[in-house]
Amino acid sequence: MASLKLEHVTKRYEDVTAVDDMNLDIEDGEFVCLVGPSGCGKSTTMETIAGLTIPTEGKVFIGDRDVTNLPPKDRGIAMVFQNIALFPHMDVYDNISFGLRLRDFPKEEIDRRVERAADIVQLEGMLERMPDEMSGGQRQRVAIARAIVREPDVFLMDEPLANLDAKLRVHMRTELQRLHKELDTTIIYVTHDQAEAMTMSDRIAVLDTGELQQIDPPLVCYNEPTNLFVAGFIGSPSMNFVNGSVGADAIETPNFSIEFDPARVDGVAPGDDVTVGVRPEDVYPVPEADDVSHPTAAIQARSDVLEPMGDEIFAYLLLGDGETSMSQEAATDDQLLMSIEPDSDLQEDETVSVVLDRRKIHLFDDTTGDAIAHGIVDVTGDGSAGTRAESDD
């Protein structure tokens, strides 16, 4: 067990910067998810920690040791790979004990550790099998057992569940959390699936274009994203974004206006352009809006497509003149996604009035994308609105 620290880690390839000035400080025993879209640098970051890639600049510490230039085998890490990477020519026992045998552990110690690991991941009685005789989930568990037996300081998991089917993935997710509780080891977990990151981790590190965007507990990332990227990436379906400009007593967007007092929020002044963000669950149809303490004025919209999920319905609303927009862009001014109760009788192509919860409206700077405020009404009464977004640098 050990803490892990990345100091100004940068990895440049010939013409690409895969990781740009990454600073991470991960505590002993913490479960941290590196999350981001494809090509955001999360796998490179992981490889840098593992020692499979040497950073162009910066340092990596595991515990108090500077491991920047150590080969992978001397770093006290174990890794579970996305493609599982079991050695196909060895049976399960040989796969699990590979690292121990290389380190000349005594036979009894190897047996003891393999047995314990097999017990933890429920592989008893399968030690004789070859990897190609096992199912995907079983192989994944062998890979995890191979990491466990080494009793590493830091566990690295590079999208270990990506190749499993949906049901098994959810099951393995729970098992990994149980494993973390049991072993109490530092775990770094790479995923592009924000749901995995939300459910499993103590803290989420959101990466984009090789840069760390935010590292915070899951709910902080969800409720107080530091910038547009995090706001759009965390949460499924994604947050609604609408372009707006700040007026004297309201934020004007192309299709509606939101009552707003610019004096209550630092960093905005009348005339500024902002991006307004609101999550689907913070949009309410008027009949259900009574519970909302700080609603906006009613917004007229027309329902477009409904997606019943069972426990809720996602309703795509068209604003303004309501031409169907085929654009995939998050910030389409004419669209609003609303999550409503499953028993709602809303039909497609109906006119609806909706309100937004002003306590849950996020404002982002139009040029930098940084968050300005989370919640635009004064709920605490201390004169400042909502939570003041922290600057990320």
Next chain:
Amino acid sequence: MATIDDTDEPDGPLNRWVQRAIEDPERVYRALFYTAMIFFMVTTLFPFYWLLVLAVTPNSEIIGGGFIPEIELFGATVPFPLPVPQGFNPGAFVDVFREIPFHLYMLNSFALAVTTTIIVLVVASLAGYVFGRLEFPGRAVLMLAILAISYFPPAAFVVPLYDIFAGNAVNIPFTDVALFQSIELLNTPGSMVLPFSALFMPLSIFILTTFYGQIPDGLEDAARVEGTTRLGALFRVIMPLSAPGVATAAVLTFISVYNEYFFSSIMATSPQAGNWSPLVGGILSYQTQYTTSFNLMAAASVVGVLPMLILVVVAQERIVSGLTSGALKE
């Protein structure tokens, strides 16, 4: 052609076969397969049979010929389709070892082949790893340069190599400036293993590059995280997983060296077992200035082939899958 009716069956065996072949095209493919197989079997096995015939025929009968006897068939006299031995003298297989120490020549060939194969596999594995798994500028050019070596006629190397292995001083070309003084290697295994290794290396490098390049990066990464160095990963994970390719390279190298004559006949200054003269040198020493023991040469050839036969039968599954999978995947 509407029904398959017994009364409708066409007359004659050929017609019946054609009829069935139309109904079941598999039969045609099977027939073609057997035809091709028989053709290849005959062309490959006939020389071997001919060697056996010569080996058991006493030497004095060989020059006389008459291996194709005439036989009476339905009243006509026709030649028998296969050569048959003139007399029976299995003692030739014993004389092979009495006349000269043929087992020593075989041992020489075997030792040279094993040493060369080991050297080639180790060095070609390192090269295959670098060419197959690492990206670096000039990789393709370097690979081409190595392959180009295998297109040089071996004769081009013989004279300079002989000069060096004879222990002469090597000068910078066109000057008298000595480059190095070589040690004398003629009549030692070194003078043969070195050029063999160099000449058969490119093919092995090519085969192993293809195979090592196909092993997923994840497996090597996993091995390195688990505790091996890059070299350790090569020998513990990548090589075992490329077993068909390694076997192919090994067997091709082994057979090439085992059968080699050109270099060894020159590097061993006389065809004596003590001079590390190989198998072929041994076979040819049944020919003296005045006599040529064709039967012993044939018998020695048969004896010399046996170890190869065993090796290929044992390793054939690996070799075949190695040759074809390398070809298919690239």
